[in-house]
Amino acid sequence: MTTQVFPILDKTFVEQLIPQKFPFVMVDKLLLYEEGSVTAGLTIVTDNIFTAEAIFQESGLIEHMAQSVAIYTGYQYFLKNEPAPTGYIGSINGIQIQRLPKLGEDVVTEVTILQEFMGVTLVEMCSTIAGEVIATGKMKTVIAGANE
Template identity: 60%
Template sequence: MELAQPIYDKRFVGNLIPQKFPFVMVDKLLSYSETSIVAGLEVVEDNIFYKDGTFLEPGLIEHMAQTVALHTGYQFYLRQEMAPTGYIGSISGVEIKALPQLGDEIETAVTILQEFAGITMVQISTTVNGNEIASGQMKTVLAK
């Protein structure tokens, strides 16, 4: 099932992931399919990873990871089931080319490369204004 329209309700999106305020790094669900997702985040001053006009590297990586978690959370929401907690198994090949600034809209696209027995390998690309600022691969594991 694909997402008919983007979801901009921050509370709804936040309820689809296990992280809670102030550690939520996704605020919109822009597209969803069984094998991909695009999530967004507006860089605001009160974000815990914002400092001196810049959204820092750990926040960018956490945003990437939470986009993966959002895919799982929305998938379970569609099935009307409680989503399990997931963990980052590994991060590889991450390249950060630029850091977002105050007011920037970050968009992260995740493509599922492989999924088996609760382990998911994904390719991630993060952009601001259509320009790729970060990319990499991540492996996540669902808690049993």
């Protein structure tokens, strides 16, 4: 296994860390990973399926936040030399969106793991653009088959 240096900007490598595939990939960089937290990013581009009239839509921002959680688990599995598992959103709580990203902006989402047990992960998320908080919330994700 190769030691990764952060940030990881190789989109192909980043895509291997999550189960989603083009055109549903909403993370394009892994900025930081450490035990208990991860920071992922996305540059808003015209051909993103959630970009309409040069604005990244709410559903895309929430999906970006969810994939930022997924990349945490995906990188854990990468470190174990195993494929990224499929996961599902169990619940979303208290999402507050202050503003939507515009074309060309870089969204950075920091995920803090609050609890992780038997394939269920509870996190707190904060998305920013150039240091300005644009969205916050909590999410619970579940790895497929983890409790079977």
